Amino acid sequence: MKAIIQRWDYDRIRAFLFGSRTHYGLVFSLILYTVLVVIAFVYLYPLLFMFITSMKSPQDLLNPMVQWVPTGFYLENYIKAFRVLNYPQTFMASVLTSLLPSLIQAVVCSLVGYGLARYRFPGKRLIFLLMLATFIIPPQNTVLPQMLTYREYGLLGNILALLLPAAVGQGFKSAIFILIFYQAFSTIPKVLEESARLDGASDLKIFLQIALPNALPAYIVTILFSTVWYWNETYLTAIFLEGGIQTLPMQLSKFVQAYENLYPPGVVNIFDRINEAVKLSGTFLNIVPLLVLYFILQRWFVESVERTGVTGE
Template sequence: MKMSKNKEKKFRVSYYKTFKEPATKTIIYVVLIGIGYAYLYPLLYMITSSFMSVEDLVNPTVVWIPTKFTLDNFVRAWKVLEMPKALWNSVYTSAIPALAQSLITALIAYGLSRFEFPLKRFWIVLMLATFLIPTQVTLVTKYVLFSTLRLTDTIFATFLPAIFGQGIRSAIFILLYLNFFNMLPKAIDEAAEIDGANTFQIFYKIILPLSLPAIVTTFIFSLVWYWNETLLSGLLLGNKIKTLPLELRDFVVRYAVMFPTADGSAANRINEGIRMAATMITILPLLITYLFLQRQFVESLERTGITGE
């Protein structure tokens, strides 16, 4: 009787390994492929369309691979976007605030993690409210504030909020750092205090180097959000400092001005290939940045626990 039960148990285990595990893996792979396709399809479509000529775009038999690769779409998009100037504006209005936000939010989170003060929970809830309230609700008041301070149409409209911990989605970065600092034992701070280090020395000599994974995560997300921001940037920076996303927003109007079609020719009319080329130029710097930082980014996500592990 015992032998039969053991055989039945072994049979069930072998059945599970033979059928259940491959089926589970197949389902997981199908789901992952489907999700990957949903995310990659727009990017692949953008790349292929940007290299297509007008003849290929109107030819229903040409789907993915152009019959003849052309760079005319990129040449025209480059001119309309005013690429060198717009790229420089995008770089310094995104990279500098992202770096400042990464450091300032770390300092704020360190204070919340290591020190006790009156109404601490209230300030944390108030900080979360700045993230939960939609940007459109405070848009008018922000413009009135910066206009009163005469900071509109200047780079300080972007720099100052990041320096004072009120940059784009700063609250979520403070929470990320707070979770990371809470995992660090306070014995590290106590040992440094015994060696004579003050609070600020402990922060930038010990805590910041240990927080490199969180800093990388914060910087990349902050860079992407600052780069793609058009609502606040268009309102506060105006037409004096136009970034690539702002140029892309006005791309159709500017193209019509630079390449008029008064002669009735279809050669200068904007087409889907030119639109895709302009979009590709706009997101290309972010793709290059991610390619260089992808290893550090993946490792930082694992160490900061942002994946939920």
């Protein structure tokens, strides 16, 4: 009897430490959470460093004893960066040049992906090949003919230089989104469409009432990823818009020059001169809208990524 009790206690201790078929043990949980904390720190460290440094006053920057805890919250850095970036105007321009093309691109890519997933027609494999080529070939190799074509049609310096390519399935990384929708629509049982056709539904009605609701995760992923890529794209945007529209990333790329124009070095005092805190304040203001967008849509975004099988970049 005593041996049985000892054996039962041993099994309980072993299950508590190393787990069983129904739950994880303490050792595995400690290892798992340690790995997760380390990974989270690696990702969050740049943001924490950026935010803390942006809150430092010039005295804190010069004080080697002040590292992670500033002596006070110095908001003057953000006020200066806000003025230099011309934030209200550049923010609205960024929203216009990122969200609007993303919405158009999501609609067009879903139509193309649905057509490739549900219909058979000659040249389908060739279309797939050409679509993948648009993704494999670097945009730097095609920017010159694109620019010449846009100039011929008077699109340079106009928001239409971003909207029209998105409207014909040639926006930034459209091939990826077409493949996402292709995969999403391919998983929908065909029996649903066949039943709808027997009831007299048209192709458009089938797409709107059956295919579209089942592809909502793909729409969420496409809009979020597309918005981020359009937001961060400065090379092609600067070429196609020709400086007619200034976005936040474009203004941030010339932050030092804009700051010196607003605060001339020979006129302002030492506390108004540009430093790392002011630069990081401008960078943080640039990424804050994307962080807010992610935190608001985090729940739907994570669920959509899991259902579509897309990994983040």
